[in-house]
Amino acid sequence: MEEIAKEKSIEDLEGHKKLEDEYLAGWQRERADFLNYKREEMERLKLFVGYATEDILVKLLPVVDNFELADKELTEDQKKNGFVKGVLQIAGQLREFLKTQGVEEMDSQGKKFNPEFHEAVGEMEGKETGLVGEVVAKGYTLRGKVLRPAKVKVTK
Amino acid sequence: MPKVVGIDLGTTLSEIAVMEGGQPKIIENREGSRTTPSTVAFAKNGEILVGVQAKRQQITNPKNTVSQVKRLMGRRFSDASVQKDKQLLPYEMQESSDGGVEVKMGEKWYKPPEISAMILRKLKQDAEEKLGEKITEAIITVPAYFDDSQRKATKVAGEIAGLDVKRVLNEPTAAALAYGLNKKNNERIVVYDFGGGTFDISILEISQDTIEVKATGGDTHLGGEDFDQKVMDWLIDQFKKDQGIDLSKDPLALQRLKEAGEKTKMELSTSMESEVNLPFITSDAAGPKHLYYKLSRTLLEGLVREYIDRSVELVKQTLQDAKFSVKDIDEIVLVGGQTRMPAMQEAVKELFGKEPNRSINPDEVVALGAAVQAGILQGDVKDVLLLDVTPLSLGIETLGGVNTVLIAKNITIPTSKSQVFSTAADSQTSVEVHVVQGERQMAQDNKSLGRFILDGIAPAPRGMPQVEVSFDIDVNGILNVTAKDKATQKTQSIRIEGSTGISKEEVERMRKEAQAHEEEDKKKRELIETKNTADTLVYTAEKTLKDFADKITEDVKKDVQEKLDALKSVKESDMVDEIRSKSSELSAALQKIGETLYKQNPGQ
Numbered sequence: 001m002e003e004i005a006k007e008k009s010i011e012d013l014e015g016h017k018k019l020e021d022e023y024l025a026g027w028q029r030e031r032a033d034f035l036n037y038k039r040e041e042m043e044r045l046k047l048f049v050g051y052a053t054e055d056i057l058v059k060l061l062p063v064v065d066n067f068e069l070a071d072k073e074l075t076e077d078q079k080k081n082g083f084v085k086g087v088l089q090i091a092g093q094l095r096e097f098l099k100t101q102g103v104e105e106m107d108s109q110g111k112k113f114n115p116e117f118h119e120a121v122g123e124m125e126g127k128e129t130g131l132v133g134e135v136v137a138k139g140y141t142l143r144g145k146v147l148r149p150a151k152v153k154v155t156k
Numbered sequence: 157m158p159k160v161v162g163i164d165l166g167t168t169l170s171e172i173a174v175m176e177g178g179q180p181k182i183i184e185n186r187e188g189s190r191t192t193p194s195t196v197a198f199a200k201n202g203e204i205l206v207g208v209q210a211k212r213q214q215i216t217n218p219k220n221t222v223s224q225v226k227r228l229m230g231r232r233f234s235d236a237s238v239q240k241d242k243q244l245l246p247y248e249m250q251e252s253s254d255g256g257v258e259v260k261m262g263e264k265w266y267k268p269p270e271i272s273a274m275i276l277r278k279l280k281q282d283a284e285e286k287l288g289e290k291i292t293e294a295i296i297t298v299p300a301y302f303d304d305s306q307r308k309a310t311k312v313a314g315e316i317a318g319l320d321v322k323r324v325l326n327e328p329t330a331a332a333l334a335y336g337l338n339k340k341n342n343e344r345i346v347v348y349d350f351g352g353g354t355f356d357i358s359i360l361e362i363s364q365d366t367i368e369v370k371a372t373g374g375d376t377h378l379g380g381e382d383f384d385q386k387v388m389d390w391l392i393d394q395f396k397k398d399q400g401i402d403l404s405k406d407p408l409a410l411q412r413l414k415e416a417g418e419k420t421k422m423e424l425s426t427s428m429e430s431e432v433n434l435p436f437i438t439s440d441a442a443g444p445k446h447l448y449y450k451l452s453r454t455l456l457e458g459l460v461r462e463y464i465d466r467s468v469e470l471v472k473q474t475l476q477d478a479k480f481s482v483k484d485i486d487e488i489v490l491v492g493g494q495t496r497m498p499a500m501q502e503a504v505k506e507l508f509g510k511e512p513n514r515s516i517n518p519d520e521v522v523a524l525g526a527a528v529q530a531g532i533l534q535g536d537v538k539d540v541l542l543l544d545v546t547p548l549s550l551g552i553e554t555l556g557g558v559n560t561v562l563i564a565k566n567i568t569i570p571t572s573k574s575q576v577f578s579t580a581a582d583s584q585t586s587v588e589v590h591v592v593q594g595e596r597q598m599a600q601d602n603k604s605l606g607r608f609i610l611d612g613i614a615p616a617p618r619g620m621p622q623v624e625v626s627f628d629i630d631v632n633g634i635l636n637v638t639a640k641d642k643a644t645q646k647t648q649s650i651r652i653e654g655s656t657g658i659s660k661e662e663v664e665r666m667r668k669e670a671q672a673h674e675e676e677d678k679k680k681r682e683l684i685e686t687k688n689t690a691d692t693l694v695y696t697a698e699k700t701l702k703d704f705a706d707k708i709t710e711d712v713k714k715d716v717q718e719k720l721d722a723l724k725s726v727k728e729s730d731m732v733d734e735i736r737s738k739s740s741e742l743s744a745a746l747q748k749i750g751e752t753l754y755k756q757n758p759g760q
Contacts, residue, residue, distance in 0.1 A: 066434075070435065070444075072436075115212040115213045120212060120215045120216040145188075146187075
């Protein structure tokens with residue numbers, strides 16, 4: 001009788017030991033997962049900050065586009081107007097800001113059309129086909145990466 | 157073991173996801189984007205382009221740019237739908253020798269699975285680059301209504317791309333998996349999938365680990381793009397009315413309008429108003445013309461109401477065809493970017509009388525669900541330790557009846573948090589701890605969970621005693637609240653069961669209530685906090701006047717006394733600004749006392 005009871009409690013004990021190991025392993029794993037997660041999260045955060053900046057910069061570009069449009073529409077006489085000069089200077093300020101953020105204008109005019117850098121928004125007659133005939137909205141890169149492709153008309 | 161990926165091969169956009177650390181995750185493509193346009197082109201230089209690059213050259217090369225090829229997958233050329241799409245799609249198609257469809261790109265004719273394979277190959281290669289390992293196995297999703305030949309065509313596409321397609325999974329099933337609904341039993345789920353160009357309804361039934369499609373419906377030519385068009389048309393109409401110029405004839409203006417229209421539509425999902433600001437949109441003899449309109453959410457809803465109503469009608473019809481009533485449906489899942497629109501969510505909610513599941517990004521939920529299925533196949537998704545979150549915030553009532561939150565809502569449990577509080581009156585020897593649950597700013601507007609008193613605090617001036625209140629929720633949601641006087645070490649506590657076991661409806665109701673009262677609650681709380689600060693200031697001023705009576709000059713004393721009386725006279729009113737300005741005046745006067753005292757004892 002006693003022997004059986006003893007065997008049973010040894011068995012119980014072994015069961016508990018096994019459970020204990022399992023729990024400890026689970027806990028250790030969880031701690032490790034958490035620490036790893038924290039580290040990865042920091043990495044992600046850094047990336048995210050980059051993306052967030054990129055996002056804001058991209059959203060600023062239409063403002064630059066509109067200044068460019070305004071510039072294009074101005075007559076030579078209007079450009080001599082002191083007030084207009086001032087406004088154009090503000091546009092310059094915005095462009096300068098983008099430059100300090102690492103945003104660079106692409107030079108697309110007359111280049112071979114390349115969908116990696118250009119988005120076609122129309123076609124136009126030209127001497128040679130498949131070239132950027134007109135830049136409708138400038139393209140920009142941020143530290144070598146395409147921030148926004150240039151919107152262009154392609155020659156045909 | 158190589159990873160099995162989940163792929164949502166969509167009509168307009170595709171995504172790829174993988175299980176990582178027990179969670180499904182979208183893998184970005186080479187361009188850094190989470191979605192890849194399902195567009196393939198044979199560029200003028202003979203190169204095959206896939207994704208955003210194919211889209212960027214579409215306008216100059218429409219005949220050799222194939223999009224929406226999913227509509228043709230596994231179809232027979234004679235199918236009515238193919239004949240209809242043939243009219244709508246800009247590229248050439250013809251009947252293949254086996255009665256299927258072929259599309260022309262460059263000089264060659266391709267079968268739809270070959271085109272799809274190019275999209276899949278790009279997804280695969282970009283993901284391999286990102287993950288740094290080879291991908292050979294995948295799960296690809298298809299609409300629930302796809303027949304055998306359409307499914308087979310999808311599988312073939314995967315094989316051409318070098319993928320062993322472990323399973324062709326229904327899109328609605330994938331969405332349900334992403335929400336973990338496969339763990340439910342005997343439930344019926346409606347998946348409402350409003351994509352860019354297609355609207356799919358599926359009714360699923362879950363029983364013992366199987367998800368069965370009971371019915372499907374929808375409209376293959378209704379989607380978010382129709383909404384964009386409506387906004388664009390409205391802008392064109394309005395401009396014509398105001399300026400007499402028809403922008404629809406000007407391709408460049410149209411391009412700008414299209415982008416602006418889509419942006420405005422998206423913005424109106426989160427704000428009530430959005431502006432479309434397009435200077436120099438065109439010009440006439442009088443000079444440049446600018447477009448500027450403010451659109452309200454109500455206006456947008458009016459423009460697209462017919463589409464929303466139509467989608468609801470189609471849901472009703474699908475239910476009817478399957479002989480279900482709205483009451484038979486236990487869960488609703490929203491899929492597709494357009495379902496971010498609040499009016500659409502409302503319409504679905506109103507129809508079913510239930511909150512739809514929409515916490516997962518509706519553009520990504522299908523791919524994520526496919527990755528979950530991949531995880532299940534690989535044995536990655538075992539019964540992992542599921543941890544609950546607090547459904548509502550837990551806090552205590554503090555001075556003036558304010559609800560001071562210790563544990564916010566949506567915090568994973570088990571967890572604990574403590575904060576030190578003090579007494580509000582001189583020689584106060586006991587504090588009452590009133591535990592409340594909810595999002596309202598004032599304690600009384602929340603659910604009271606229990607209260608207890610900690611006494612035996614040594615008599616001291618107000619603000620001196622330190623009472624530490626700790627909240628501890630264990631894994632079963634049992635909340636232990638303990639208050640401890642740090643000076644005497646005396647403690648008192650309460651155990652509250654079921655702080656997490658609140659029904660979904662109750663949580664929703666309480667959250668809604670808090671939202672509805674947000675503004676007034678904020679004002680109330682601000683008033684009380686201002687009063688509390690004023691109270692402390694009055695107390696300090698009186699004490700200072702008394703303590704340093706002999707050290708300060710009469711006129712300083714008089715000045716402080718005047719400001720003190722002024723504050724006391726408004727302190728009990730409800731005029732926040734008045735209390736605030738009188739408080740700062742008194743505070744400034746008090747500082748003068750400090751200055752005088754320092755001047756008298758410079759060295760100390």
